[in-house]
Amino acid sequence: MPQYRHHILVCQGTGCLSSGSTGVLNSLTSEVRSQGLKQQVRVVKSGCFGFCMQGPVMIVYPEGVFYTQVQPDDVPEIVSSHLKQGKVVERLLFKDPETHKPVQEFDDILFFKRQKRLVLKNCGAINPENIEEYIAQDGYFALAKAVTEMTPEQVIEEVKKSGLRGRGGGGFPTGRKWEFAKGAEGEPKYVICNADEGDPGAFMDRSILEGDPHAVLEAMCIAGYAIGSHQGYVYVRAEYPVAVSRLEIAISQAREKGLLGERLFGTDFFFDIDIRLGAGAFVCGEETSLIRSIQGLRGEPRPRPPFPAKEGLWGRPTLINNVETLANIPQIIRHDGDWFASIGTERSKGTKVFALAGKIHNTGLIEVPMGTSLREVIYNLGGGIPKGKKFKAAQTGGPSGGCLTEEHLDIALEYDSLLAVGSMMGSGGMIIMDEDSCMVDVARFYLEFTRDESCGKCTPCRIGTKRMLEILTRITEGKGTEKDLNDLENLAQVVRENSLCGLGVSAPNPVLSTLRYFRQEYEAHIHDKYCPAGVCQKLLAYEIDPERCKACGLCRRECPTGAIKGAPKQPHHIEAEACAKCGVCLSKCPFKAISRGPGSRRPEPGLPAEVAAGGDEARVHPDSGSSLVH
Amino acid sequence: MDSVQELEEIRSRVLGEKPGRILISMGTCGLAAGANSTLEASRDELAKRKLTGWDIVQTGCLGLCDREPLLVVEKPGEARVVYYGVNDDRARQIIANHLVNNYIVGEWVLPSDEGTQTS
Numbered sequence: 068m069p070q071y072r073h074h075i076l077v078c079q080g081t082g083c084l085s086s087g088s089t090g091v092l093n094s095l096t097s098e099v100r101s102q103g104l105k106q107q108v109r110v111v112k113s114g115c116f117g118f119c120m121q122g123p124v125m126i127v128y129p130e131g132v133f134y135t136q137v138q139p140d141d142v143p144e145i146v147s148s149h150l151k152q153g154k155v156v157e158r159l160l161f162k163d164p165e166t167h168k169p170v171q172e173f174d175d176i177l178f179f180k181r182q183k184r185l186v187l188k189n190c191g192a193i194n195p196e197n198i199e200e201y202i203a204q205d206g207y208f209a210l211a212k213a214v215t216e217m218t219p220e221q222v223i224e225e226v227k228k229s230g231l232r233g234r235g236g237g238g239f240p241t242g243r244k245w246e247f248a249k250g251a252e253g254e255p256k257y258v259i260c261n262a263d264e265g266d267p268g269a270f271m272d273r274s275i276l277e278g279d280p281h282a283v284l285e286a287m288c289i290a291g292y293a294i295g296s297h298q299g300y301v302y303v304r305a306e307y308p309v310a311v312s313r314l315e316i317a318i319s320q321a322r323e324k325g326l327l328g329e330r331l332f333g334t335d336f337f338f339d340i341d342i343r344l345g346a347g348a349f350v351c352g353e354e355t356s357l358i359r360s361i362q363g364l365r366g367e368p369r370p371r372p373p374f375p376a377k378e379g380l381w382g383r384p385t386l387i388n389n390v391e392t393l394a395n396i397p398q399i400i401r402h403d404g405d406w407f408a409s410i411g412t413e414r415s416k417g418t419k420v421f422a423l424a425g426k427i428h429n430t431g432l433i434e435v436p437m438g439t440s441l442r443e444v445i446y447n448l449g450g451g452i453p454k455g456k457k458f459k460a461a462q463t464g465g466p467s468g469g470c471l472t473e474e475h476l477d478i479a480l481e482y483d484s485l486l487a488v489g490s491m492m493g494s495g496g497m498i499i500m501d502e503d504s505c506m507v508d509v510a511r512f513y514l515e516f517t518r519d520e521s522c523g524k525c526t527p528c529r530i531g532t533k534r535m536l537e538i539l540t541r542i543t544e545g546k547g548t549e550k551d552l553n554d555l556e557n558l559a560q561v562v563r564e565n566s567l568c569g570l571g572v573s574a575p576n577p578v579l580s581t582l583r584y585f586r587q588e589y590e591a592h593i594h595d596k597y598c599p600a601g602v603c604q605k606l607l608a609y610e611i612d613p614e615r616c617k618a619c620g621l622c623r624r625e626c627p628t629g630a631i632k633g634a635p636k637q638p639h640h641i642e643a644e645a646c647a648k649c650g651v652c653l654s655k656c657p658f659k660a661i662s663r664g665p666g667s668r669r670p671e672p673g674l675p676a677e678v679a680a681g682g683d684e685a686r687v688h689p690d691s692g693s694s695l696v697h
Numbered sequence: 698m699d700s701v702q703e704l705e706e707i708r709s710r711v712l713g714e715k716p717g718r719i720l721i722s723m724g725t726c727g728l729a730a731g732a733n734s735t736l737e738a739s740r741d742e743l744a745k746r747k748l749t750g751w752d753i754v755q756t757g758c759l760g761l762c763d764r765e766p767l768l769v770v771e772k773p774g775e776a777r778v779v780y781y782g783v784n785d786d787r788a789r790q791i792i793a794n795h796l797v798n799n800y801i802v803g804e805w806v807l808p809s810d811e812g813t814q815t816s
């Protein structure tokens with residue numbers, strides 16, 4: 068049996084027959100023979116494809132090319148061009164007249180058009196596992212330029228001129244840090260890339276390492292040249308397996324190509340990089356803890372000064388920079404400092420990558436010039452809040468930051484303006500909250516995180532975060548008092564002023580900032596035993612709709628606290644005092660008669676006259692008694 | 698590496714190649730959304746249809762983690778097109794329609810106003 072290279076199906080359905088497919092078939096058969104392809108091409112008559120209005124039609128396999136409105140005159144070209152040379156006859160391909168609107172080109176998609184992708188420029192555009200693709204995008208040209216055309220001082224000067232500030236959270240000027248490390252006494256010196264990324268909700272560093280690892284490696288080499296170091300480490304959490312494996316591949320390819328190792332670009336400069344895996348403790352992102360962790364010690368901070376630039380890894384001068392900070396470096400060197408400084412604002416230069424998460428349409432990563440408004444990020448890039456809900460707040464800076472509210476929508480996103488309103492840039496994680504989010508619960512969530520992640524070395528952080536969490540938990544359970552608010556504020560002050568490292572110093576921020584902008588929510592939980600967003604479990608009210616209740620008694624029998632009362636043929640009701648809010652009744656009711664909601668405000672007894680009046684009334688109503696409190 | 702000329706040679710060689718390319722976003726978000734089977738299906742479909750001259754490139758995250766797996770088609774001299782939610786079935790159909798028949802499957806193309814809201 069001959070091995071055909073092509074099978075051609077020519078439609079011989081009624082529709083195509085009437086538009087002339089017999090002529091096409093005959094012409095094809097004879098053309099195949101006359102062009103000498105009889106052993107390689109098999110022509111088959113086929114039934115209807117259902118595309119009669121575009122007939123006569125044929126399909127060429129194996130590719131599956133679909134030709135429409137083929138006339139006998141077209142056949143010689145199909146045979147000579149497609150079958151002989153493998154070139155498809157484009158003009159005979161199907162074009163849908165209706166959906167043939169101009170296609171959205173990549174660069175026209177507003178999501179990308181409205182961004183300024185410098186750091187992310189290669190992410191999604193090149194193969195991170197192939198160093199040549201990085202080189203084709205001008206990769207390693209900055210390193211070549213630095214070591215062959217510039218002195219270390221000139222490199223540092225460009226970085227200083229660029230105005231680049233650390234993207235790891237602190238915003239310290241990168242050029243000055245390099246200068247300190249260069250000036251520090253001691254040998255050898257080290258360069259560390261901080262890829263710990265412990266902030267819940269942030270994933271830009273991971274994406275950079277996964278999508279463009281060579282940019283970080285190249286930057287570390289440049290940094291090594293600038294400060295006089297020959298060894299770099301990437302400290303990356305083991306929970307990022309894809310990033311780790313791409314880094315490993317990148318390092319070995321760079322070594323193979325001679326872009327890491329001895330005599331780079333024919334100079335005396337040499338540099339190598341190794342990976343150190345972290346176990347994923349938040350505190351290990353803090354530079355002094357990170358350094359101890361690399362040394363094999365427990366991840367705990369130590370007081371600064373001395374700063375790592377002076378006394379770092381193994382007690383030697385160490386430059387430590389964040390992934391995103393470094394990813395900016397090759398472009399700064401390739402262009403120059405002034406180019407970079409022309410992007411962004413007066414005191415915050417360049418771009419910032421934000422990781423959008425929470426109640427937002429596009430969870431993902433975006434990069435915009437510093438100074439872009441929060442509104443632009445949330446609505447024009449993030450696509451706004453899903454389900455038509457209302458924007459309530461954005462938490463920036465993760466567990467170390469604070470929230471921005473509706474009044475801040477037009478704030479420029481940059482280091483100083485965020486600090487001024489009690490939040491911070493942090494690493495660029497941005498969690499969006501809508502009207503269904505309870506801000507007390509949000510603060511409790513972050514405090515739970517910092518309590519868990521506190522290393523325990525210093526007392527204010529270890530005990531302070533625990534006590535603060537206890538108070539917040541009490542409030543969300545409806546057991547808070549006015550005094551709790553005072554205690555919370557005092558404790559926040561103590562923890563902030565006395566903790567050893569940034570973890571403790573910034574841990575109170577989410578509490579202080581939600582207290583500043585959403586104090587009335589705290590007060591509703593405390594005085595009214597009411598969670599306005601309907602989130603806090605213990606404050607939710609369960610109700611039975613008497614219209615729907617069929618008095619089957621199922622909920623009454625299932626209720627573990629006997630809070631449901633009722634007799635046969637009478638709609639049942641729930642006694643709020645006895646209800647433990649477990650939700651069993653809700654899940655058991657076959658008639659969907661039970662609902663859960665924020666309930667009504669239940670003021671404490673013994674409060675000023677007008678509130679107390681509400682309390683009296685409440686006592687009459689079986690459903691809203693306040694005896695839960697005392 | 699001894700000199701910048703070596704870098705330049707690699708750059709012009711890689712840029713000169715420019716076959717048609719399929720880019721599949723394979724960051725953690727893409728992988729979680731099933732980009733591995735998108736990749737497998739694409740390879741398989743190209744092989745089945747004997748379409749040589751197409752490169753499949755695994756890339757990183759494009760930022761639209763919500764719409765993963767994302768697949769970008771780059772045909773020499775033509776517009777880059779981004780498809781979203783590309784499972785293995787869609788990948789096969791994109792290859793049959795777009796690569797082979799130059800017919801862009803509009804339904805799965807990321808619209809230009811993606812990620813924006815007029816408010």
Ligand SMILES: Cc1cc2nc3c(=O)[nH]c(=O)nc-3n(C[C@H](O)[C@H](O)[C@H](O)COP(=O)(O)O)c2cc1C
Pocket residue numbers: 232233234235236237238239241261262263264265266349350351352353354355387388389390392393568569570
């Ligand atoms: C609790 C805590 C956690 C931190 N986590 C990170 C982190 O995950 N990644 C990071 O780059 N910097 C982190 N930092 C900041 C580092 O200590 C350090 O300032 C930073 O890596 C310096 O790099 P940069 O100047 O490029 O920003 C953290 C700081 C603190 C106090």
